[in-house]
Amino acid sequence: MPKIEVNEKLFFNLLDKKYDYDTLEQKLTYAKAELDEKPDMSKPENERVIKIELNDTNRPDLWSTNGVARQLKLHEGGKTVDYNTFMSRKGDIKDFGNRIVNVDAELKDIRPYMVAFVISGKPIDDPMLKDIIQTQEKLAWNFGRKRKSISMGVYRIADISFPVKYHAVDPDKTSFVPLQCTEPMTCRQILTEHPKGKDFGWILQDKKKFPLLSDAKDEVLSMAPIINSATLGAVQVGDKGLMVELTGDNMENLILSANIVACDFADCGYKIEPICVKHPYETGFGKDIVVPFYYQPSTKAKLSRINKLLGTDFTQEKVIDALTRMGSTVTAQKDGDDVEFTLFPAPYRNDFLHEVDIIEDVMIGAGLENFEPETPSDFTIGRLLPITYLSRKAKTLMVGLGYQEMIFNYVGSKKDYIDNMLIDPKHVIEIANPMSENYQFVRSDILSSLLRAESKSANAIFPHKIFEIGKVAYLCEEENTGTRTRQNLGFLTAANNANFNDAASEVSALLYFLDHTYEVTESDDPRFIPGRQAAVLANGKKIGIFGEIHPQVLENWSITVPCVGGEIDLEEMAQH
DSSP: OOEEEEEHHHHHHHHTSOOOHHHHHHHGGGGTEEEEEOOOTTSOGGGOEEEEEEOOTTOGGGSSHHHHHHHHHHHTTOOOOOGGGTOBBTTBOOOOTTOEEEEOGGGGGTSOEEEEEEEESSOOOHHHHHHHHHHHHHIIIIITTTTTSEEEEEEEGGGOOSSEEEEEEOTTTOEEOBTTOSSOEEHHHHHHHSHHHHHHGGGTTTOSSEEEEEOTTOOEEEETTTEEBSSTTOOOTTOOOEEEEEEESOHHHHHHHHHHHHHHHHHTTOEEEEEEEEOSSOOSSOSEEEESBOOOOOEEEEHHHHHHHHTOOOOHHHHHHHHHTTTOEEEEEEETTEEEEEEEOOTTOOOOOSHHHHHHHHHHHHOGGGOOOOOOOOOOOOOOOHHHHHHHHHHHHHHHTTOEEOOOOSEEOHIIIIITTTOOGGGSEEOSSOSSGGGOEEOSOSHHHHHHHHHTOTTSOSOEEEEEEEEEEEEOTTSTTSEEEEEEEEEEEEOTTOOHHHHHHHHHHHHHHTTOOOEEEOOOOTTEEEEEEEEEEETTEEEEEEEEEOHHHHHHTTOOSOEEEEEEEHHHHHTO
16 A cells, blocks of 8 residues: 655645554545554654655545645644635636647657646745655556556746647657756657666657657756756756656546645645646647646535445434545435435545446545444344355365366456457456556456466476466446456466367266257357367356367467366356
C-alpha cells in the first residue's frame, strides 16, 4: 500500500488544529489510513515528518499531505474552498486566456494525451515543494504505472511563452540540458546516460520519435515522461507561479490526476488558472481539453438498501450528513416509501461505481466507532455448493491421475495472458488502474498460468504433470456487469512423448469418474496445434478443450519439451 511522508507543521496548518498522536491515529481511519511512524520530536517543528500508510489504492486523492488533511477536516465538519470557481464542466469552460498547448499529430501513437493548468498567488515554500515532488512521484508510480500511463511535470510559469508545443522530435537530432546536468544531451543520450533515463527509458526506447514539450521561443520544458530541462523545469523555493502538466495514454486518469493536484493547491491557498490543450485527434473528452474539468457521473442508492447492508436505521438527514463529511454533494427525493439519494462525487474522486461504494462512504462518514458488532439471529444449515463439491472431487481425481496441484495469481501482464498465448485480446479484461503493467490483465484461462510455471521448471525431472482449479474471468455482454467469472480446471503435461492421445485419456478418465457424459468435436484454438486439439461438449454446449500445445506458444514461454494440456469449465458442469 502507498506510504506518504507529511510535514507536521504543514499538515496541522491544513487541518486548522493539532491532534495528539493517539487521537490522530484514530482519526486517520476516516481517510482509510493509519499512522506508520511518529515524527522525531527532537527535531524543529518545521522539520518533523509524519509517516502515514494508506489502505486504499482506489483513492489517489489521499496520496498527499493535503489529501489526508482535507478528508479529516471534512469529517470534522470543516469546509474546503469552492472548486467551482476554476473547475470547467461540459457547457461551462473557464477562460484560459492565451494559455494554449498545441499537440503534434505524430504523438498519437507515442504518448498521445496531455493536460495542464497554472497555480499562482503566493511563493512556494520548502514543505510545499517537497509535497509537490512526493505527490508527483506517488501519482506517477502507483496510479501511473511507473510513469507509463501518467507522468507529471512542474515548471516556472514566468519564463514560459505561450503557445506551448507538445511535439514529436528526432531523439538523435534534438538536445537540451536536463535537470542535474550542465551540458546538453540528445534525447537518445538521456535514456542511456542520465539517471532518470536509466530508470524510465524503457517507456520510450522502442519509439522512433520522442515527445518534447517546448514553448513559443523553443525553450525546452521537458522530455515527457523522463526528465525536465535544467532551465524552465528547475522549480525552486520562492517561485510564485507554476505550470503543471500531465502526459500519458489515458485521458480520464490524466484529468482525475490534474483535478487532484489542482484541488490540493487550491486548499493550500493558491489560485488555479486553466490551460487549453488542443489535440488534433479525439481523446474521449473532445479534442480541446481544459482542466481542471469535472466529468464524474452521479451514483444512486436507496435508504432501505443502505440500512439493510449496514444494519442501521439511519434517517435521510443522517445519510446526507455522513456523505457530506466525505466530501460529496448529495440530493434526495422520495421514491414511494423509500428515499433515493443521488451522489455527485468531489472532482478529485472517481471511485463510485456502484451503490455499495456510497454505502461504504456512509459507514465511514457516520464513524466506524458508532457500529457495534452483533451476533446473527438467523439459524441456517450449512452445506457445500455444487461447484465446491465438484471442485473438491475433481482435485482428488487429478491427484490420483498423478498430477501436482498448483495455485496461481489470477492477475498478470499482457505478455503472459495474451501475447504468449496467441489469443485475441477482445474478451480479456484489462484493469483500469493497475498498480503496474505486471498486474494489468485478469487471466481468461488457467493454461497460461500453468505454462508460466512450466517455463521455470526446466531443471526438474520429467515428466511434469501439474494442474490448478481456480478462477478465470472474461468480457461477456450477456452479463449485467459485462464480465463473467468461472471456476475452471486446467492441466498440463510436459514430456518428450506427450501427445494428443495422452490428453484425451486424461479428460476421459476425469469425466468418467465425475459421472459426466460428454462428446468431442473439432476445434480451432490458436493455443493448440491444428488437428491435434478437440473441444469438449456436454449437452451440446462447449465446456472445455484439450490438445497438444502449439510450438509457437512453447517457444514464447521458452519451453523446450512437448506439452499437452486442457481446460474444463467446472461451473458449467456443476449446472448439469
